[in-house]
Amino acid sequence: MAVILFLFSLLLVSPMALGDIHFNYPAVFNFGDSNSDTGGRVASGLESISPPYGETFFGRPSGRFCDGRLIIDFLMDAMDLPFLNAYLQSVGAPSFHTGTNFAAAGCSILPANPTSVSPFSFGIQIAQFLQFKSDVLQLLAGNTKSRRYIPQADFFSKGLYMFDIGQNDLAGAFYSKTEDQIAALIPTILLEFETGLKKLYDEGARNFWIHNTGPLGCITQNIAFFGKDPSKLDRDGCVAAHNRGARLFNLQLHALCTKLRGQLSNSNIIYVDVYSIKSDLISNYAKYGFEYPVTTCCGYGGGQLNYDSRVPCGHTKILDGVPVTATGCNDTSEHVNWDGIHYTEAANFHVASRILKGIYSDPPFSDKMPFLIKPKY
Template identity: 60%
Template sequence: MDSTFFILQILIYLLPKVNSLNFSYPSVFIFGDSNSDTGGLAAGIAFPVGPPNGQTFFQEPAGRFCDGRLIADFLMDAMDLPFINPYLDSVAAPDFQNGCNFATGGSTVLPAKANAISPFSFGIQVAQFIRFKARVLELLANDKKLQEYLPSQDSFGQGLYMIDIGQNDIDGAYYSKSDSQVLALIPTILSELQNGIKKLYEEGARNFWIHNMGPLGCLPRIIAIFGKNTSKLDELQCVGSHNQAAKLFNLQLHALSADFQAEFPEAKVIYVDIYSIKSDLIANYSQYGFKQALAACCGYGGLPLNFDTRIACGETKVLNGTMVTAGACSNTIEYVNWDGNHYTEAANQHVSSQILSGKYLDPPPNVDLHFS
């Protein structure tokens, strides 16, 4: 292994541990899509998340659309908290003392359509949380021994509410709408998101981390489908229309966050600029020790994208008369993208370290990232 790359990876690993920010919450409640899903879709609809997913860290599939840990997992590590269990996993270890993950792959902000991968839209996730909280308080009132497995009443108000959703709304819209129609849909998406956040506030939530949308047009799947005409590509060699939509979504999401903070001064709303972190990573990938910015590690077809819409990561099937497998690359830490749609553990680790540096948070932290 290249020594410079090895040193860079060690530094990235250590950054969350040695950052000067006091990032600490008693519990975390996560809402979102596959970027944050730790097993919800696999449990909820038996969606197949098989090998090689999970191979880097868990050595087996762990419900995550990744070779290892997600951004949310690294943030839990930074707080010395265990990974947050998915709400829908009925046969996992029944431990929700430090929070609950309602995120599911494929989820949208707007109510799910009949043909959607996930029926668990943001509104459903919020409703699940409300039921979860009510049930927890009911159980704790009857049996104090359950405090070992369930969040305390105080932790609902002191906990962190992490929200990362909206990508699938924009992504899906492009398959049936024009650029202008997609952009016109954004206020409707954000209105639904705002309604859900207000419901969480009414339930006692006070600490919000709202992640903006990453550069959607830089996903290998999007480039393979919408970027065949090179005139459609931007300076990152990503699909410009999708990235512009993400930027407009983020601009309005930023305004929503500021307006919500002004309307509810008791809340602490942190806007997390994922777009800037990921676009910087893709633009300067070699400086961060990566060798491939836009190719999928787990895919089929070879460079430059190693992605074929006919076969998903881990699948084996006959293509053009030949049995082929979409397998993983030999060294996942060299790749930013995992499967054409999601990032590798190495990329998630980098993104997490940048989040924890405080440089991409608005308002920027003084030192203390713990609000209560």
Template identity: 45%
Template sequence: METYSLLHLLIILYSYTMVFNFNHGFAAKSCEFPAVFNFGDSNSDTGGLAAAFFPPNSPYGETFFHTPAGRYCDGRLIIDFIAGSLGLEYLSPYLESVGSNFTYGADFATAASTITPQARGLTQGGFSPFYLQVQYSQFQQLKSRSQKFRNLGNIYAEVLPKNEVISQALYTFGQNDLGAGFFGNLSIEEVNATIPDIINQFSIDFKSVYDEGARSFWIHNTGPIGCLPYVLANFSVKPSEYDSAGCAIPYNTVAEYFNQKLKDLVIQLRKELTSATIIYVDVYSVKYNLISQASKYGFEQPHVACCGYGLNKYNYNGTAVCGGTININGTQILVGACENPSVRVNWDGVHYTEAANKWIFDKIINGNFSDPPVPLRMACNQFA
């Protein structure tokens, strides 16, 4: 048997690494993303819906910003931690007309946004009009108009992205269509039936962003919605349909089906868009691990909303939402937060606390839950 010196083995390993990186478009060294452009829903909305319609009230933002900051959380979101880890400022919402700086990218996400357009708008108790195709159009406008106004100099050159940033930036994606289906009174079977169309529309919009010059993508799958207080409190589930973690199996099964179709699409997109680096991030597994083993990680009551007023064990009531007011025996009472959000997983029945977001971010940044297993810092495209 042929033997190798340690140096020889290291050279072979390095060569395989270089070949792997080249064939898959990954950087062979740490990336320097100059900007992040984010598309999605409330899980990554840094103030878009607040700017367009109405801002969340206190106690939203109390943990980090100490005031409502347009985020549906007590503090920072995963997208905030992503930007911070790259040495960038927190993303300005594209819809924010005052004080925005798009030098480091932009956030097109708005709470209640979906991939596919919804029949019910916000005023009908429905969803955001800024669905993914609209978010893409906003990105397209920002790209084209930025160069026109940068040429004017002055403040425009200081707050708008340079043209080369488009190909060098990181592009992140999330989605909310399953929740839209369930709150549209669709059955589990009906929601399942919509998934192929959702995935197809995502593919169309994704390719549109690629055609504008985007090359480095970081795509989060959907989380375990069957573990969220708003689902557990609103939808009937048979006792036999709860898993050992207390989550509703039928709803998580829908999320898992969606995630498999999304992963299949990512694999197909890699074949079609050979100049792109596309990372699929399994946040479902990370979130489920946190919820199912909350006490192990220093958290408690993972199925109970920290901020809410619900006459049920989940502390969630859709008519008494976080930051709103309710009438108790003739007295208006603010729906406030729990005493210590830092040990809670769920903030308002739908969204995670800053502490949970930070925990999730710490798990995904190193690539252990990514396909391929590439750390965030190595996820840039070497051809950009």
């Protein structure tokens, strides 16, 4: 029944509703964390992922922390561009002609420290872009054979720069800081983000597409760790403090985008309210054809969350002398959450489809930033 409802909901999102004009960007350069990582962390050697990751679309793990495609994959599809290859990916001679992806799971906006999950902070990703651009321009000056695999020189000024980062700064801080301390930290986080954006602008970037952070309190991992006291949960069963922190971060991020529009001449800065889309999905999951808003699809433990941090998705661990395995569910389209942290492909498609309506962005899509075509599912 859930599958039927889900497919029916997709039919309601018609190309006419989304428009059939696509962006005219020759390339996309993406910066982010696991929400948009298309293989960066795995290519770095920091982590490997095993089946059932990738099972829904790719048939095998694809470097994505999902059962299939991510939001960025659907957005690339909507722009009629190929999926982005990770900057660190080398095996298979990937093409970077239409851009590349610097995102890496676990990264933060603030510089990494010895306890960070990933060394590829936002500043490092910016540095990687600068190196990438320098190498590309050098190749273009002397090697015509490589032109089909790398961006053209003007792609750096005409391309779209996408950002989905900041979630790990907030989520990680909740393990050691109070809510007030986290609120005081947000301006520092956003100053680092602003510094990175201005470096890209100085390099000729003009088109910026910035996702805010989602409802952190609705991530299954956070509910399991911080939500043991029911009084800490909101009406959707999400950790209230985490969601307050995310909303405060987003409020200040939105203000930063508004400020930068006035400072960076000829820039096109789009702020995308992913929080509202994801929050609406969690609150009204049945309306959109889902059955489980926070129950993990690939997990262990059963119950309302089906999540145990000791047994990651696809792994077998020994608990109390007994081997147990975190396996995938029978129907991923029934679940919003995939592995306790990340969304399923079905949920990612829903979010991408809502983004493409144009009403969740500031400014809304217009002649300068037109509607996109519906992504293929």
